Amino acid sequence: MSTSFMDLEDGDLCFTMSDNMAMDSDGHMLMRMGDNMAMDMDSGDLHMISSWEDEEDDD
Numbered sequence: 001m002s003t004s005f006m007d008l009e010d011g012d013l014c015f016t017m018s019d020n021m022a023m024d025s026d027g028h029m030l031m032r033m034g035d036n037m038a039m040d041m042d043s044g045d046l047h048m049i050s051s052w053e054d055e056e057d058d059d
Contacts, residue, residue: 003015005022005049005052006049007024007047008048008049008050012025012026013025014030014038019032028040028042029041030047035052036049036050036052037049
């Protein structure tokens with residue numbers, strides 16, 4: 001289940017924890033907003049990310 005993607009805003013590597021939540025290398029929680037966008041749960045800022053594809057898309 002664990003996949004990784006790159007946070008293009010600050011260069012952090014992020015690891016998924018569930019379908020909609022991930023944690024970056026600094027320990028910040030991110031919520032999936034789309035395939036290429038996530039919201040930082042600490043600051044509320046939107047981050048562009050490399051790709052966080054939904055597992056349902058793989059069917």
